[in-house]
Every structure is written in C-alpha cells, then in structure tokens.
Amino acid sequence: MRLFVEASAPLSGVRQSKSVGETPSKREQTRQLRQEQADLRTKRRQVRQQRQSADAAWRQSRKELRDNQPSDQPKVRACWGSCKLKAEQRQVLRGQRQQQLALRQQEDAQWRLDRQKLGEKMVLLPLVSAWVAILLIVDNCTRQCWGLPIFVTGSHLTAEMVVAALRALLPAELQFLISDRGTHFTAQVFQQLVLNANFVHVVIARHRPQSNGIAERFVRTIKEWLTDKTWDSSTALENLLATFLAEFNDRPHQGLPIPGLSPNEYANRIWLM
Numbered sequence: 515m516r517l518f519v520e521a522s523a524p525l526s527g528v529r530q531s532k533s534v535g536e537t538p539s540k541r542e543q544t545r546q547l548r549q550e551q552a553d554l555r556t557k558r559r560q561v562r563q564q565r566q567s568a569d570a571a572w573r574q575s576r577k578e579l580r581d582n583q584p585s586d587q588p589k590v591r592a593c594w595g596s597c598k599l600k601a602e603q604r605q606v607l608r609g610q611r612q613q614q615l616a617l618r619q620q621e622d623a624q625w626r627l628d629r630q631k632l633g634e635k636m637v638l639l640p641l642v643s644a645w646v647a648i649l650l651i652v653d654n655c656t657r658q659c660w661g662l663p664i665f666v667t668g669s670h671l672t673a674e675m676v677v678a679a680l681r682a683l684l685p686a687e688l689q690f691l692i693s694d695r696g697t698h699f700t701a702q703v704f705q706q707l708v709l710n711a712n713f714v715h716v717v718i719a720r721h722r723p724q725s726n727g728i729a730e731r732f733v734r735t736i737k738e739w740l741t742d743k744t745w746d747s748s749t750a751l752e753n754l755l756a757t758f759l760a761e762f763n764d765r766p767h768q769g770l771p772i773p774g775l776s777p778n779e780y781a782n783r784i785w786l787m
Contacts, residue, residue, distance in 0.1 A: 544636075551632055558625060565618065572611060579603055646751060647671045651683055652732050654692070656784065657767050658777040659732070660684070662755040666748050673701035680707065692716045692726050728769075735762070 579600060645668025651660040661683040665671045676698045684691070688711065693699040695717050708715045718725035739758055745751045763778045770780050 547632060547635055551636075554625075554628060554632065561621065561625075568614065572607075572614075575607060576604075579607065645669055646748065648736075648755070649676060649679055650729060650732055650736070651680070652729055653777075653781075654728050656777050656781040657728070657769060658781055659759055659762055662736075662759055664748060664751060664755065671698065673698045673703050677703050677707050681711075684711065684713075688713045690714050690716055692718065692729070694718055694723075694726065695720060 647665040647668055649661075649663045649665070651662075652658070653660065661679075663679040663683070665675055665679075667675070691708075691713055693715070698704065699715070699717065705715075723730050736758060740754070743754055745754060764776050766774050766776055767780075770777070772780060772783075775783070
C-alpha cells in the first residue's frame with residue numbers, strides 16, 4: 515500500500531520525489547551487492563559453457579582437417595598441392611584459435627576486475643559479528659506463542675541452555691512436546707526434563723519438516739516480520755521480539771477452529787469451557 519501511494523499522482527501540486535542525497539538502507543545495499551554477485555556468477559557460468567562448446571567445435575574441425583586426406587591422389591604434384599592447401603587451412607584455423615584465446619584473456623581479466631570491485635564493496639559494508647539463536651515455543655492447539663528466548667551464544671548453544679529456557683516457559687499441564695531431532699532435544703539433559711515434567715516428547719521424521727507444520731509456519735512468519743527490522747544489540751532484539759509476541763498473540767488467526775479469533779481469545783474461551 516505504501517508503494518502504491520508513493521507511485522500515485524498527488525491530488526494537487528507537484529509529485530514529490532526522493533531527494534538526490536537519499537541512500538538505500540544497509541540491508542538493501544547488501545541485497546543489491548549479493549544480487550550482483552549472483553548475476554556475475556551466472557554470466558560466468560554461461561561464458562564457460564559457451565567456451566566448452568567452442569573448444570569442442572575447434573577440436574572437431576582440427577580432427578576433420580587432419581583426417582581428411584584424398585584417397586585417389588595423383589603422384590607428387592597433386593600431393594604437394596593438397597598438403598599446401600591443408601597447411602594453409604591449419605594456419606588459418608590456428609590464427610582464429612589464437613585470437614579466440616586472446617579475447618578470452620581479456621574477458622577473464624575484466625571478470626576478475628568486476629569480482630574484485632564487488633568484493634571491495636562487500637568489505638565496506640558492516641559484517642555480522644555475532645549469531646543469535648531464537649527458541650520458538652508455540653502451542654499447537656491455541657496457536658499461542660509462549661515465548662521467544664534468545665541466546666547470544668549462537669552456534670555454541672547447549673542443551674542445558676535450552677532446558678533452562680523451557681523450564682521457565684512450559685506450562686505445568688503440558689502433555690506433549692513436538693520438536694525436531696536436533697542434538698539439543700536428544701541430549702540426556704533434555705530427556706531428564708521430559709521425565710521430571712512428565713510429558714511425552716514427540717520427534718518429527720527426518721527430512722519431513724511438514725510433520726511440524728505449525729512451528730515451521732511460525733518460523734516463516736517471524737522471518738518475514740524481521741525482514742525490515744534492524745537491531746544493534748541483544749536488548750534491542752528482545753524488545754522487537756516482545757512487540758512481535760504481543761502482535762502475534764492478539765491478531766486473528768485463520769488456522770483456529772473458530773476463524774476470526776486471536777490465539778489469546780481462543781485460549782480464554784477454552785479455559786472457560
């Protein structure tokens with residue numbers, strides 16, 4: 515809708531345009547540079563395929579020229595003339611090949627220069643210095659999100675950290691918990707949590723994310739919501755996730771048995787029953 519309003523003509527006056535000094539966001543710059551890199555790789559792949567075809571055609575021409583000898587050639591004079599003609603053809607073919615290789619060297623130099631320029635532009639952009647892991651806890655019945663704890667350890671996340679977060683967020687009346695087969699959910703400390711909390715741990719089939727479709731759809735939703743958001747610290751990310759959590763639980767959900775209700779409203783009706 516915002517793009518439609520900007521592209522529409524104003525009711526009065528002159529249409530406003532972006533100022534000359536306005537620059538795209540860092541996220542947009544990174545996306546553009548990555549697209550340029552992908553286009554450059556695609557173009558390079560096409561050039562290599564064309565070169566392979568040209569090399570095959572050149573080898574075939576050279577083989578035909580070498581094997582194409584007359585069967586009923588007269589004595590010395592005709593033989594000398596045919597050899598001279600073949601030598602001239604080989605020389606022409608060799609000259610064309612040399613020109614082709616020289617042109618390839620120029621193309622390779624230009625390709626390396628373009629790749630170097632893109633690499634220099636990528637270096638100037640801010641790099642990701644830390645990974646943050648987010649644990650998603652969603653109720654399959656009410657579609658409520660119970661929490662979005664984050665872990666600044668990123669890839670060094672341990673099963674003990676996951677268990678500590680689940681102990682604080684899982685309800686006491688929990689009967690089933692569905693998860694993937696990640697090492698955090700198959701560790702001994704997690705199995706101990708299952709025994710202590712007295713619930714059934716259900717793991718989905720390998721390479722079948724659709725077995726846990728509600729959680730996978732929630733992952734897509736939160737990724738789409740965070741696409742145009744920026745943060746520079748874990749505290750800022752926590753504030754964003756808190757805003758998302760409130761909006762998600764209070765907005766209508768079409769996957770509920772009663773369409774039009776939000777997860778919070780549906781959960782309240784279940785508790786009143």
